[in-house]
Amino acid sequence: MVNPVLFWVIAAITVIPALSLLFARKAVHVAMSVVLVMVGLATAYVALGAPFLGMVQIVVYTGAVMMLFLFVLMLVGVDQREELKETIKGQRWIGLFTAAGLGAFLVSIVGRTVLPTAEVGVQGEPDVIAVMLFEKYVLVIEVLGFLLITAAVGALVLTHTPRLKPRRTQLEVQRDRVLMGADPVNKPMPGVYARHNALDVPALDPEGQPIEHSISRVLKVRNQTVEGEQWRAQLEDPSHQEGDR
Amino acid sequence: MDPINFVILASILFAIGAAAVLLRRNAIIAFMGVELMLNAANLALVAFSRMHGEIDGQIMAFFVLVVAAAEVVVGLAIIIAVFRARQTISLDEPAELKG
Amino acid sequence: MLDLTWLLIAVPLASSFVLLLLGKRANPWGHWLGVAASGTAFVIGLLALIQMLGLDAHDRSHAVHLFSWIPGGELNLDAGLLVDPLSMTFVMLVTFVGTLIHIYSVAYMEHDPNRRIFFAYLNLFVAAMLLLVLADSYLLLFVGWEGVGLASYLLIGFWNQKPEYATAANKAFVVNRIGDIGLILAMGLMFTYLGGVDFATVFAAAPEASTAQLTAIGLTLLLAATGKSAQFPLQSWLGDAMAGPTPVSALIHAATMVTAGVYLIVRSAPIYEGAPAAQTVVAAIGAFTLILGALIGMAKDDIKKALAASTMSQIGYMMLAAGLGPIGYAFAIFHLVTHGFFKAGMFLGAGSVMHGMHDQVDMRRYGALRTAMVTTWVTFGLGWLAILGVPPFSGFWSKDKIIEAAFVGEGAQPWILGGAALIGAGLTAFYMSRLFFMTFHGKARWTDDQHPHESPALMTVPMIILAVGSAFLGLFLAMGDRFTDWLEPVTGHAEHHEPVLPVPVIMVATLLLVALGAWVAWRKYGAADVPETAPAASLATIAARNDMFQDSVNRGVFERPGTHLTRTLVYADAALVDGAVDKTAHSFARTGESVRKTQNGQVRSYALTMLVGLVIVIIVVVQGGL
Numbered sequence: 001m002v003n004p005v006l007f008w009v010i011a012a013i014t015v016i017p018a019l020s021l022l023f024a025r026k027a028v029h030v031a032m033s034v035v036l037v038m039v040g041l042a043t044a045y046v047a048l049g050a051p052f053l054g055m056v057q058i059v060v061y062t063g064a065v066m067m068l069f070l071f072v073l074m075l076v077g078v079d080q081r082e083e084l085k086e087t088i089k090g091q092r093w094i095g096l097f098t099a100a101g102l103g104a105f106l107v108s109i110v111g112r113t114v115l116p117t118a119e120v121g122v123q124g125e126p127d128v129i130a131v132m133l134f135e136k137y138v139l140v141i142e143v144l145g146f147l148l149i150t151a152a153v154g155a156l157v158l159t160h161t162p163r164l165k166p167r168r169t170q171l172e173v174q175r176d177r178v179l180m181g182a183d184p185v186n187k188p189m190p191g192v193y194a195r196h197n198a199l200d201v202p203a204l205d206p207e208g209q210p211i212e213h214s215i216s217r218v219l220k221v222r223n224q225t226v227e228g229e230q231w232r233a234q235l236e237d238p239s240h241q242e243g244d245r
Numbered sequence: 246m247d248p249i250n251f252v253i254l255a256s257i258l259f260a261i262g263a264a265a266v267l268l269r270r271n272a273i274i275a276f277m278g279v280e281l282m283l284n285a286a287n288l289a290l291v292a293f294s295r296m297h298g299e300i301d302g303q304i305m306a307f308f309v310l311v312v313a314a315a316e317v318v319v320g321l322a323i324i325i326a327v328f329r330a331r332q333t334i335s336l337d338e339p340a341e342l343k344g
Numbered sequence: 345m346l347d348l349t350w351l352l353i354a355v356p357l358a359s360s361f362v363l364l365l366l367g368k369r370a371n372p373w374g375h376w377l378g379v380a381a382s383g384t385a386f387v388i389g390l391l392a393l394i395q396m397l398g399l400d401a402h403d404r405s406h407a408v409h410l411f412s413w414i415p416g417g418e419l420n421l422d423a424g425l426l427v428d429p430l431s432m433t434f435v436m437l438v439t440f441v442g443t444l445i446h447i448y449s450v451a452y453m454e455h456d457p458n459r460r461i462f463f464a465y466l467n468l469f470v471a472a473m474l475l476l477v478l479a480d481s482y483l484l485l486f487v488g489w490e491g492v493g494l495a496s497y498l499l500i501g502f503w504n505q506k507p508e509y510a511t512a513a514n515k516a517f518v519v520n521r522i523g524d525i526g527l528i529l530a531m532g533l534m535f536t537y538l539g540g541v542d543f544a545t546v547f548a549a550a551p552e553a554s555t556a557q558l559t560a561i562g563l564t565l566l567l568a569a570t571g572k573s574a575q576f577p578l579q580s581w582l583g584d585a586m587a588g589p590t591p592v593s594a595l596i597h598a599a600t601m602v603t604a605g606v607y608l609i610v611r612s613a614p615i616y617e618g619a620p621a622a623q624t625v626v627a628a629i630g631a632f633t634l635i636l637g638a639l640i641g642m643a644k645d646d647i648k649k650a651l652a653a654s655t656m657s658q659i660g661y662m663m664l665a666a667g668l669g670p671i672g673y674a675f676a677i678f679h680l681v682t683h684g685f686f687k688a689g690m691f692l693g694a695g696s697v698m699h700g701m702h703d704q705v706d707m708r709r710y711g712a713l714r715t716a717m718v719t720t721w722v723t724f725g726l727g728w729l730a731i732l733g734v735p736p737f738s739g740f741w742s743k744d745k746i747i748e749a750a751f752v753g754e755g756a757q758p759w760i761l762g763g764a765a766l767i768g769a770g771l772t773a774f775y776m777s778r779l780f781f782m783t784f785h786g787k788a789r790w791t792d793d794q795h796p797h798e799s800p801a802l803m804t805v806p807m808i809i810l811a812v813g814s815a816f817l818g819l820f821l822a823m824g825d826r827f828t829d830w831l832e833p834v835t836g837h838a839e840h841h842e843p844v845l846p847v848p849v850i851m852v853a854t855l856l857l858v859a860l861g862a863w864v865a866w867r868k869y870g871a872a873d874v875p876e877t878a879p880a881a882s883l884a885t886i887a888a889r890n891d892m893f894q895d896s897v898n899r900g901v902f903e904r905p906g907t908h909l910t911r912t913l914v915y916a917d918a919a920l921v922d923g924a925v926d927k928t929a930h931s932f933a934r935t936g937e938s939v940r941k942t943q944n945g946q947v948r949s950y951a952l953t954m955l956v957g958l959v960i961v962i963i964v965v966v967q968g969g970l
């Protein structure tokens with residue numbers, strides 16, 4: 001027999017988080033609540049004499065399945081908000097009514113049913129389960145093996161994106177750049193003779209003309225540049241040879 | 246406490262899961278509803294196993310668990326494929342089945 | 345030469361195809377090719393005639409086998425030609441008058457850009473008409489019959505850029521089709537009752553067939569004849585057919601094609617021999633039409649339409665004669681020949697007048713043309729005397745004989761038919777004199793831009809030749825009963841019957857009536873002034889001006905009920921048949937529509953449906969199990 005307190009605790013930590021499936025707005029919250037439900041169910045399994053199943057439940061559900069859900073949520077974006085307004089006419093009320101009716105009907109039926117309860121329950125220890133699985137149900141286990149492999153391959157196939165074009169090589173990328181008229185080499189660095197903080201001063205080309213685009217865009221936006229014209233005037237004036245800036 | 250109460254608990258969880266499938270439009274949440282329904286069934290199986298004093302119920306629950314794991318893998322892969330194609334995981338969006 | 349008669353058909357046909365297929369390249373010389381083809385046919389025909397004249401009277405029927413046409417079981421039909429005095433008569437008429445009209449057309453159509461096509465159609469007509477008269481079976485005759493119908497249609501609508509001319513062509517075509525159905529039915533009846541459609545089989549089997557069968561065949565043949573020959577009740581197309589160029593009116597709608605009906609009746613003589621009732625109907629229709637046409641002719645101001653009405657009336661005479669049996673056949677053909685000459689001549693004269701009068705056709709705007717167009721006046725005058733039946737011109741010899749023959753018989757029939765023929769002669773005299781005097785005598789009522797002048801020689805020479813024929817052909821052929829003897833192998837020997845009135849009395853009465861008609865016409869239209877527009881007139885005149893309301897009658901009796909019947913059927917079809925089908929289809933569609941709404945494409949909706957079903961199943965199972 002199960003301790004009533006344990007039962008009510010299990011009932012609380014399964015049903016209340018499960019309700020978040022209906023009312024929580026964010027999918028992450030729902031996933032975390034369902035993890036709690038799974039833990040509660042694992043507890044219930046242990047309480048009902050199935051410790052192996054309880055451990056498997058923890059490992060598979062809370063450890064693997066729910067984490068997979070969370071991964072997928074990350075992948076599609078956690079902020080995928082759901083429109084709360086129902087779009088299908090009558091869906092909400094008929095759905096709620098049917099689900100509630102189904103629950104109420106099952107509860108009333110089960111509640112009225114009197115089933116004999118074995119005085120001593122079996123303990124689903126791993127060795128017992130193992131003997132059972134690999135003796136009586138060995139064929140089913142093998143079929144399940146096939147199923148899992150198929151599922152794994154299916155998941156790979158479904159998420160695989162075939163490459164439609166061959167990968168572009170570095171050579172092709174560079175050729176396209178040149179064809180588009182971009183400089184084949186790096187942009188010239190700013191600054192003249194590095195006589196002071198030259199980042200705000202444009203570079204000069206071989207003819208002595210300032211190259212305006214050698215200055216960082218950011219400095220231009222901040223108006224922290226020195227006009228190329230002004231700097232050239234200083235260059236040509238010998239009295240400013242030393243510069244006073 | 247009689248294990249039959251766990252069956253009642255399983256019924257309630259099953260109804261909540263069903264309601265989630267019906268009412269939520271986020272495919273992942275609806276999918277979690279499906280998982281909840283499967284687990285509710287598992288709980289009932291384990292409870293019956295306890296009541297009958299037989300181990301077979303637990304074995305069945307184990308099988309359901311494995312099949313559910315496989316189902317989750319494929320189901321989530323489908324959700325990702327749909328998301329790639331449509332940039333949404335709303336269940337109302339793919340209405341190509343409309344007659 | 346008799347074996348080469350197929351060339352008669354082949355030459356004009358080939359010429360027609362050459363003219364049509366060569367296109368504009370043939371424009372400079374195409375008309376002369378047309379004339380040459382027609383002339384060649386005439387020469388071949390003349391040689392054949394000479395050869396035939398050299399034969400004994402009983403060997404003159406010559407069959408020419410061409411090829412096996414429809415070798416099919418019971419209907420084993422060969423295409424062949426039957427060259428006998430009757431068809432030879434037609435050959436000569438068609439080729440001779442045809443050639444003259446070809447020559448005339450060279451000048452008449454000189455300024456028409458489509459002259460080459462015109463000659464192609466004329467040649468097609470000549471070929472088809474010769475096939476019609478030379479065929480040795482009704483089916484081959486039908487080919488020619490349709491061919492002339494086609495040529496007639498094409499030529500009436502030759503100036504089809506005018507909608508009313510195109511309509512006139514369509515009208516002629518449609519009315520002729522009604523007659524054609526008669527011929528088709530007749531062939532069907534022949535095949536059923538007499539076992540074939542070639543002349544030899546039919547005529548051999550005719551004496552054994554029952555009177556009812558022969559009457560049916562005779563009446564259907566008569567229907568065909570009325571369509572082609574513009575006899576009552578299918579006469580309405582002829583007046584409108586004057587829309588075609590005048591040479592067409594002269595050749596097709598006066599001299600040759602419209603007489604095909606008479607040819608058909610005379611050719612089918614063995615059938616009518618066994619069907620006196622059908623014969624009487626033929627005569628009655630002829631008599632009725634001759635009066636009807638004469639009445640219409642009295643009121644028409646359009647010179648061509650007046651001549652058309654006259655044609656209708658004269659063919660009425662021929663039909664009347666053809667309906668009288670062996671005593672009338674020869675005279676029917678005789679009148680056909682003389683009529684072919686004088687009517688073609690008068691049509692060409694009318695064309696010449698129109699040519700000189702700027703295409704004016706209203707006789708009220710003519711007058712005093714005898715000075716301006718002397719040749720036309722003289723040739724037309726000879727035609728006029730001929731149609732009046734003034735001795736010794738052609739018409740006298742043929743028409744007078746018909747009137748005499750009409751008086752032969754017993755009971756009331758000779759009095760009715762003879763009376764009609766007699767009155768018709770008087771009416772003919774009146775309306776033809778009216779036409780003649782209004783055109784050539786009296787005061788000039790020309791419009792300002794008209795400068796009447798004589799036509800070129802290419803036009804006047806054919807007119808002169810035809811006028812000579814109008815004057816003397818009758819006398820020549822009637823001398824010593826030449827023509828009747830010539831036709832005797834075909835029409836059979838006519839027993840001599842005495843008319844109910846003495847022959848001299850009939851002749852004198854006829855001439856008196858003719859003189860009276862001509863005198864009245866002279867008083868009203870020759871001596872007195874003719875108003876330039878048609879004056880208000882009595883109801884009878886108005887009726888005659890409107891062709892005795894034949895179009896209205898056709899419309900009221902056939903077209904309207906037909907249209908209403910069709911509309912009713914269409915409506916019934918749409919409302920009942922289509923309606924039932926449509927309603928059924930719609931109900932299915934609506935069912936589908938409503939069911940479709942459940943297939944809204946929403947997975948959650950489907951899931952709900954599944955769950956509802958699941959709940960129901962559980963409830964049923966559990967409650968049933970409890």
